[in-house]
Every structure is written in C-alpha cells, then in structure tokens.
Amino acid sequence: MSERSSNAGMVLELQGDGPAVAERGLTIEGEVSDDGLKLFLTCHRDLTRDTPPLSYDELKGLLVEHVPAEFIHDSVLQEIVDLVNRDGVAPKRRVAKGTPAVPGRDGKLLLLVKPYRRRSGEREQVDARYVRYFDNIETGSPVARLYAPTNGQPGIDVLGEEMKAASGKPAEVKFDDSLQLVTAASRGYDTLVATVSGYLDTEGPSLRVHNELVLTEDIDFRIGDIDFIGAVRLRGSLMKGFRIKARGNIVIEGNVVGGKLVSTEGSIEVKGTVTGDGGAAARIDESSTLRFSQLRAGAEEDQIAAARSVALHVVEGVTVSAGETIRVQREAHHARFRTRGVLDMTGAKFISGAAYAVCGIQADAIGSPAEEETVALHLCSDVESSAEYLDLTEAINRHLHAEATIRVVLGPFADDPAAVRRLEPEYRRKMVDLHAKLTKVSDSRQRLEEERTTLLATAKYNSVMCVNFNKKIFRGVRIIAGEQHYLVEDTATGPGCIEFVPAEQGFVTGPTKALVCDLAGTPKVER
Amino acid sequence: MTHGPHFGLLDNRFLARSVGLLDPGAPLTIREDDSLGRALTVLRDNKVGCVVVTAANGELKGIFTERDVLLKLDFKQLDETRPIREFMTAHPRTVEMTAPIAFVLQLMSEGGFRHVPIIDEERLPVGIVSVKDIIDYIVSSVTKDLHSFE
Numbered sequence: 001m002s003e004r005s006s007n008a009g010m011v012l013e014l015q016g017d018g019p020a021v022a023e024r025g026l027t028i029e030g031e032v033s034d035d036g037l038k039l040f041l042t043c044h045r046d047l048t049r050d051t052p053p054l055s056y057d058e059l060k061g062l063l064v065e066h067v068p069a070e071f072i073h074d075s076v077l078q079e080i081v082d083l084v085n086r087d088g089v090a091p092k093r094r095v096a097k098g099t100p101a102v103p104g105r106d107g108k109l110l111l112l113v114k115p116y117r118r119r120s121g122e123r124e125q126v127d128a129r130y131v132r133y134f135d136n137i138e139t140g141s142p143v144a145r146l147y148a149p150t151n152g153q154p155g156i157d158v159l160g161e162e163m164k165a166a167s168g169k170p171a172e173v174k175f176d177d178s179l180q181l182v183t184a185a186s187r188g189y190d191t192l193v194a195t196v197s198g199y200l201d202t203e204g205p206s207l208r209v210h211n212e213l214v215l216t217e218d219i220d221f222r223i224g225d226i227d228f229i230g231a232v233r234l235r236g237s238l239m240k241g242f243r244i245k246a247r248g249n250i251v252i253e254g255n256v257v258g259g260k261l262v263s264t265e266g267s268i269e270v271k272g273t274v275t276g277d278g279g280a281a282a283r284i285d286e287s288s289t290l291r292f293s294q295l296r297a298g299a300e301e302d303q304i305a306a307a308r309s310v311a312l313h314v315v316e317g318v319t320v321s322a323g324e325t326i327r328v329q330r331e332a333h334h335a336r337f338r339t340r341g342v343l344d345m346t347g348a349k350f351i352s353g354a355a356y357a358v359c360g361i362q363a364d365a366i367g368s369p370a371e372e373e374t375v376a377l378h379l380c381s382d383v384e385s386s387a388e389y390l391d392l393t394e395a396i397n398r399h400l401h402a403e404a405t406i407r408v409v410l411g412p413f414a415d416d417p418a419a420v421r422r423l424e425p426e427y428r429r430k431m432v433d434l435h436a437k438l439t440k441v442s443d444s445r446q447r448l449e450e451e452r453t454t455l456l457a458t459a460k461y462n463s464v465m466c467v468n469f470n471k472k473i474f475r476g477v478r479i480i481a482g483e484q485h486y487l488v489e490d491t492a493t494g495p496g497c498i499e500f501v502p503a504e505q506g507f508v509t510g511p512t513k514a515l516v517c518d519l520a521g522t523p524k525v526e527r
Numbered sequence: 528m529t530h531g532p533h534f535g536l537l538d539n540r541f542l543a544r545s546v547g548l549l550d551p552g553a554p555l556t557i558r559e560d561d562s563l564g565r566a567l568t569v570l571r572d573n574k575v576g577c578v579v580v581t582a583a584n585g586e587l588k589g590i591f592t593e594r595d596v597l598l599k600l601d602f603k604q605l606d607e608t609r610p611i612r613e614f615m616t617a618h619p620r621t622v623e624m625t626a627p628i629a630f631v632l633q634l635m636s637e638g639g640f641r642h643v644p645i646i647d648e649e650r651l652p653v654g655i656v657s658v659k660d661i662i663d664y665i666v667s668s669v670t671k672d673l674h675s676f677e
Contacts, residue, residue, distance in 0.1 A: 102584075110647055112547025114625045135545050142550045145653070188553055 003101070003164040005036020005157035012039075014062040021062070024051035026084075028062060030095075036157035037098040039067055043080055043090040053085040063095065068160045071096040101155030104168035110145045110189075113137055115200040115207075125214040125235070126199075136229035137194045137209060143179065144192040144200075144207065146171060178209035197247070198230040211248065219244065219259065231266065250306075260303050267308040267324075276303045276318035276335075302338075302387075309341070321387070326357075338385050342515045346470065350375055356385045358460075360515035361467045364494075367474030371491065377467050379481045379500050381459030382519060392452045399445035406438045414438065463520040466499040468512040473498070479507065541668070546631050547624035549664050551645055551654035554579040559588045563600075563614055564607030566591050577642040579652045580615045587652045589615035592642055621646045624654065628664075631656060 012030035015021050021028060025046025030039050041063075045054060056078050063072055076095050083090040113135040116126055137143055149168030157163050175181075175192060182191045194200075198211040211230040218236035219226060226232060231248030240258025244250055248266040255272035302321045304310060309324040315332040325341040328348045335353040337343050343355045345363035352374035355361055361377050368374045383389050407414040413431050420431040467479055471494050479486040481500035486507040488498075497512045556579045557566055569578050570593065580589040591611055599614050620634055621644045631643055635658055645654035 108647070110624060110653055112550065112624050113545045135548060137548075141548060191550075 003166070005032075005159075005161065005163050007032050007157050007159045007161060008034050008036040010159070012066055014041075014066070024054075025049045026054060028059070030063075030066070031092070032158060035100075036159075036163065037100055037155070038094050039063075039071075039096040039158045040092045041080060041090070041095045042092045043084040045084045045088050047088040054081055056081050066159055067096045068098075068156070071098055071158055071160075073097070096158050098158040098160075098163075099156045101163045101165035102153040103166040104150040104152030106168040107149040107171035108147050109171045109173050109205075109207075110147065111143065111200070111202075112145065113141075113143050113200055115202045118201050118203040124210070124212075125216050134199045136227070137197055137200060138229065139194055139197045141194050142182075142191045143194050143209065144173075145189040146173060146181070146192065147189045172205045174206040176208050178211075179207060196230075199228070213246075218254070237272065256304070258303075261305070263306040263308070265307050267310065268304055268306040268322075269311040270304075271313060273314040273316070274304065274312055274318050275316045310339075325359075328363075338387075338390075340382050340385050341517055344515075354378070356380050358382050358385050358519070359462045359517035360464060360513075362470065362512070362515060363468075364470045365472045365474070366467070366469050367472075367477040367488065367491075369474060371475040373476040373478060373487075375477045377477065377479045379465040379467070379479065381456070381461050383455050383459040389452070389455060392448055392455065396445060396448050396452065399441055399448065402441050403438060403445065406434060406441065410434055410438065460519040461502070463518050464499070464513050464515060465502070466497050466513045466515065468497045468515065469494040470512070471495070481507075542629035542632070543627045545625045546622060546628055546645065546656050547654075549628075549656060549660050551656045551660060554644060554652050554655040556581050556585075556652060557591075557611060558583065559612040559615070560610045562607060563605075563609050563611055566611045566614075567596070567607065570596070576657070577655060579644050579655065580611055581652065585652075586650050587619075587621065587644060587646055588612070589617040590619040590642065590644055591615040592640075594640075619644060621650075622656075623647070628661060632658075632661060 010032040012032070014028040014030055025048075027044040029042045031042070032039055043054070059077055059081055060072065060074070063077070073095055076093055080090040080093055080095070114133060116134045149170050151167050152165030154165050155163040178194065178196050178198075179192045180195050182193050184191065192207065194209045196209050196211045198209045199213065201208045201210050212233055213226070213228045213230060214233045214235070215223075215226070216235045217223060218239060219234060219242050220239040221242075223242075225242055226244045226246075228244075228246045230246065231250070232244055232246045233251045233253070234244065235253045237254030238244060238252060238256045238259035238261065243260040243262065244252075245262040245264070246266065247264050250261050250263050250266065250268045252261070252270040252272065256270050256274040258276055261268050261270075302319045304312075304318060304320040306322045308322065309326065310320055310322040311327045312320070312329070314330045315328055315335045317334045319336045319338075320326055321338040323340050326337050326339045326343050328343075328345045328350075330347070331349040331351060332345065332353055333351050335350075337353070337355040337357070339356070340358050342359045343357040343361040343363075345361075347364055349365040350363045351368055354376045356378040358380060360379070366375055366377070378384070410431065413420050413435065417432075417435050420428050420435070423431060465481060467473075469492070473488055473492050473494065473496070475488055475491045477488040479488075479498055479500070484500065484505055484507070486498060486500075492509075495512045496509060498507055498509050499513065500507055554577075555569055555573055555575060557569060559580050559582060566578055570576070570591075577590060577592040579587060580591055582588050589612065591614060595614055595616060620638055620640075622631055622634065624645055624647075634643055635641060641658045643656050644652050645656060647653050
C-alpha cells in the first residue's frame with residue numbers, strides 16, 4: 001500500500017494575507033479528501049454587505065498559496081465565483097486534484113511451458129488423464145521467467161507534498177537442482193532453465209523438472225499413447241493398440257497386452273507378461289527351410305524396441321529388438337528377437353519363434369517337446385541383426401517372388417523373347433510388356449542384392465558364435481549362420497553348445513561357452 | 528541399432544508444444560499517446576517489424592506493424608506528431624505463453640497476420656512471436672534431428 005498523505009482530511013481557511021476576505025463577509029473553506037488527493041471548496045458571501053464581489057483571480061490567488069497551480073480546475077473556480085456572487089453560497093465542489101502514487105508491481109513468475117500441477121499428497125506419480133497436457137522439456141530449455149518487483153512512482157498530494165509509493169514484493173518461488181536461474185539484466189527478467197529433460201511439475205510456489213514419468217493407471221483408450229522425453233515407469237499395464245514411446249528407460253510393472261514400447265535411447269523392462277499379435281508366426285516352405293511369413297523389417301514393426309537392453313518375463317507372439325542384450329526370464333512362444341548383443345534366456349524356455357543375435361544365444365530349453373521345427377536361431381553379424389538388412393532381404397524376396405510369377409505367365413517366352421513375333425499382335429504386345437516388366441524387376445533385384453552385398457562387406461561378427469542350452473535342445477531346432485544350416489536331429493540334454501566355426505564353415509558341438517560381445521572381426525561367414 | 532529417424536517434427540506432440548518454448552523475447556513497447564514518428568523510429572532503429580502499444584499502466588492496447596505502415600499511412604501528407612493510437616491495430620489477438628504452437632499458427636493463418644503478442648494474466652505484454660520465429664524453431668528442430676540420425 002502506498003503511503004497516506006499527511007494532509008489527508010485537513011481543513012483550510014483561505015483568508016489570504018490581509019483582512020480583505022473576512023471584511024467582505026466572505027468565508028472560503030477548503031477540505032482535503034481522506035486520500036489527500038482532492039481539495040473541496042465551500043464559499044459563502046454575505047450579500048447584505050455592499051462589498052466588492054469575489055473575483056476569479058482573487059480566488060485563484062488564494063488557492064495557489066496552498067495548491068500547485070497545475071492541479072486547479074479553472075472552470076470550476078469560475079463557476080464557484082459566479083455562484084457565490086449571485087446566490088451568496090457556492091456548495092462544496094472539487095477544485096483541485098493531485099497525482100496519485102502508483103504502487104510498484106509485485107515480482108512474478110511467468111511459466112513458458114505447460115506444467116503438471118501436482119496436487120498435495122500425489123507423491124511422484126502423475127494423473128495419467130493429464131499426461132498430454134504438459135510439455136516435454138529438453139535439457140537447456142527455458143521453462144519460466146522471474147520478473148523482479150518494481151519500485152512504483154511517488155505521487156503528489158493536492159497540497160503539493162510527495163506521497164511515497166509502495167514497492168512491489170518479490171515473487172515467491174522455490175526450485176531444486178533440476179532448474180538453474182540464469183540472470184540477464186538486459187532482458188528485464190531472469191530465466192529458469194531446465195538442467196534435465198522431462199516435465200515441469202508445480203506444487204504451490206515450488207517448481208521441479210522430473211525426468212521420470214510415473215503412471216499408475218493402465219494405458220488404454222482413456223489415456224491414449226504416451227510420448228515422453230525422459231523415462232517412463234508404468235505401474236499398470238499397456239493395452240492393445242496403445243504405445244509408450246520414451247527417450248529414456250521404460251519400466252512396465254504390469255503386463256503388455258498387444259501394446260507397443262519404444263525406447264529411443266534407453267532400455268525396456270516388463271515385469272509382467274508380454275503378449276502380441278503373433279508378428280513372428282512361422283511356416284515351413286516346400287524346401288523345409290523355416291521362413292517367417294510376417295517377417296517385418298524395421299523397428300516400426302517391432303512391438304518392443306530399445307536402443308539398449310530389453311528384459312522380459314513371459315513373451316508370446318511378440319517381436320522384440322534391442323541394441324544390447326535381450327533377457328527373457330521364463331519363456332517365449334511365437335516370438336521374434338533381434339539383438340546386437342546376446343539373447344539370454346538363462347532359466348527360460350524358447351519354445352517357438354526366431355532369433356537373430358550377434359553375440360550368441362543361450363537358454364535352459366530350446367525347441368518344442370513335440371520335436372517339430374518351431375525355432376530358428378540365426379547367428380549373424382551386426383548388419384544382419386539390423387532393421388535395414390531385413391528391409392533389404394524382404395525386398396529381395398518380394399522381387400524374387402515377382403520374377404517367378406512373371407516367368408510362369410511368360411512361359412517359354414521368358415527365355416526366348418524373340419519367339420513372340422509369331423504371336424497375334426494383341427497377345428504379342430502383352431508378352432512384350434510383360435517381358436519388359438520382368439527385366440525391370442530383375443534389374444531392381446540385382447541392385448538390391450548389390451546393396452546388400454555392400455552392406456555385408458562392412459559386417460562384423462563375434463568371435464564366439466554359439467547357442468548354449470543349459471538343459472535341453474529339442475529335435476527340430478534349426479541354427480543358421482549365413483547359408484549354413486544345422487538341424488538338431490536328436491533331442492540333446494545339456495549343458496552344451498552348438499557353435500558355428502567360420503574357418504570350417506560348419507557347426508561343432510561341445511561344452512557351453514561364455515557369451516561375450518567382442519565383434520572381433522572374425523573371418524566372414526561365407527555365402 | 529537404428530530405429531528410424533526420431534524427427535521431432537513428425538512427432539504428433541510437436542505442434543502441441545507451448546509457444547513459450549520458443550523463448551519469445553520481450554516486446555518493444557510504446558505508449559498509446561506516443562507519436563507516430565516515435566513509433567516509426569523504434570521500428571527503424573531496432574530493425575523490427577512490430578511494436579506493441581500500451582496504456583500508461585502497461586496494459587496492452589494495440590500493435591503497430593510494418594503492414595500498418597504500408598496500409599494506413601498516406602506518405603504524401605504524413606503528420607508524424609499524431610498519436611500512434613490513430614494508426615495502430617487496436618485490441619489485437621493475443622495468446623498466453625502456454626498456448627500451443629499449432630493454435631498460434633492457426634491464428635496467424637486465419638487472421639492474416641504475422642505477429643502475435645503474448646500476454647500474462649494481467650494483460651501485460653510479455654513477449655511477441657512472429658511466423659518467422661516459428662519457422663526458425665521448426666527448421667532448427669529438424670536440423671537437430673537430422674544430425675542425430677545414424
């Protein structure tokens with residue numbers, strides 16, 4: 001509050017220096033308002049006395065002895081003079097006004113981002129209904145501005161005395177080391193900058209950036225997809241059709257029921273069961289070589305994809321890819337794994353599916369007790385475990401299929417295009433077009449194969465390319481390294497290892513081997 | 528292991544981000560009873576396309592931009608002593624710092640303007656965002672993602 005004028009409520013008798021006012025029966029009384037800013041004048045004149053009237057100049061002269069001239073309302077003075085000379089009385093009128101003090105502005109905190117407004121008692125979790133209403137914040141981003149309070153401007157009361165203005169109060173703000181205050185006097189405010197990435201949390205005057213998003217509800221149609229710049233911990237389950245994408249680690253304490261998990265820089269752990277849509281269904285083609293009918297390339301098609309490691313418990317009908325080790329603790333059905341590290345299923349059963357691993361595979365039991373061909377294990381290079389390589393392989397396979405189909409339609413003309421000249425014109429034209437298409441598809445396939453060869457030329461292999469089985473490996477399991485296949489013909493009891501030996505381009509059995517990633521550039525697997 | 532480009536622009540949350548993340552600078556301001564000449568001087572000396580016009584208490588009253596210069600001034604008989612309130616765009620559309628970028632773009636597109644003042648809850652101007660600011664932000668985000676793509 002600004003300071004109150006010391007003249008507030010004052011009453012002035014305006015007499016002037018001499019006796020002239022009183023002798024003429026004039027009474028001029030001024031009253032200062034309670035706020036000290038206004039002066040009200042009341043005038044009386046005894047009309048029975050034959051004395052000179054009150055003039056404007058005289059009245060103003062009396063006023064300026066007390067009041068700064070620029071505050072006086074001249075038109076009102078003239079009205080007062082006219083009234084008192086005519087009627088003998090001029091009722092109370094405001095004749096002057098001072099300048100009020102302008103109080104300073106309080107300091108303020110201006111948020112630049114949408115925060116999560118934490119309710120008291122909420123601890124560290126977030127109400128998932130509001131998860132898309134706050135901003136993802138990068139490290140180094142400004143999140144708020146802190147404006148300092150201003151001093152205010154003093155006023156002048158109606159009698160010309162200064163009225164001090166109240167200064168503003170600083171804003172109350174608390175923050176921890178997830179935020180840093182950066183001062184820049186030239187900008188007129190200080191800036192709070194995030195030192196970690198995540199979301200901004202406010203509780204009263206306290207601000208904090210949380211790097212981990214903790215959610216307790218299931219992620220389903222009520223919540224929608226989660227996309228977060230930090231780490232995510234879900235205490236519920238992820239339902240089918242929904243996705244959690246995070247830059248940091250993802251931990252799911254419940255189950256993943258057909259949903260999708262992507263960690264672009266971290267690891268993923270699911271403590272419950274992971275079930276998918278059977279993305280790794282297998283069928284056996286005519287040559288009894290295991291092919292995967294829904295072998296999709298690209299991490300976009302992977303149900304679980306992490307830049308680093310993945311840890312799962314029970315897996316069914318799921319595709320998983322990881323830059324580092326994939327661990328499965330109990331069992332895997334109809335699952336496809338791709339890893340640049342080790343597929344570690346120590347203590348678990350790999351019943352059906354496929355795996356591409358650079359640094360080896362180990363499990364307690366591999367294959368089906370029915371001794372059918374349900375598992376294919378690829379000991380591959382870093383290139384072959386990548387999405388790009390599988391993209392290329394898929395594309396080449398499609399081209400091969402297309403070529404075969406066109407050849408069937410072309411029949412003998414596929415290899416003897418000149419023979420079409422004996423055909424009817426319309427039929428000849430169709431055969432010519434089809435042959436041109438065959439050539440185009442074939443050329444495209446060759447380019448893709450060259451691209452794949454170039455890619456494979458940079459491939460790195462692990463020094464140990466091995467499948468360890470701690471308890472059993474069932475008949476029907478197929479192990480593949482390049483074009484070399486090893487089919488387990490008799491169920492074997494472990495512990496044991498089936499190892500690919502590049503120098504011999506063949507497989508040997510023996511005791512288990514430690515699986516360590518070294519990518520030591522061993523001799524290439526021949527193709 | 529690559530997982531495809533993680534381009535922020537293709538992230539469906541990108542345009543939902545608050546305009547405050549662009550860290551818009553404090554606007555240049557003049558009073559509504561300042562002269563046209565002063566406004567023109569401020570635009571020229573600071574090499575900006577826009578100045579915010581306020582009341583004596585700092586509250587936003589209008590905006591004066593290079594478009595106003597082109598469309599409202601008669602250069603053949605220009606009286607630079609006239610108050611800027613006669614030439615400004617009064618009561619412009621405004622947003623708060625937490626307005627989504629998508630909303631600001633929509634505002635600019637529908638309204639046909641290139642600058643939007645940002646106000647706080649007291650209607651005091653605390654920033655100004657231009658279409659160029661948003662374009663620069665988009666380009667820098669895409670460029671950053673391209674460099675991080677392996």
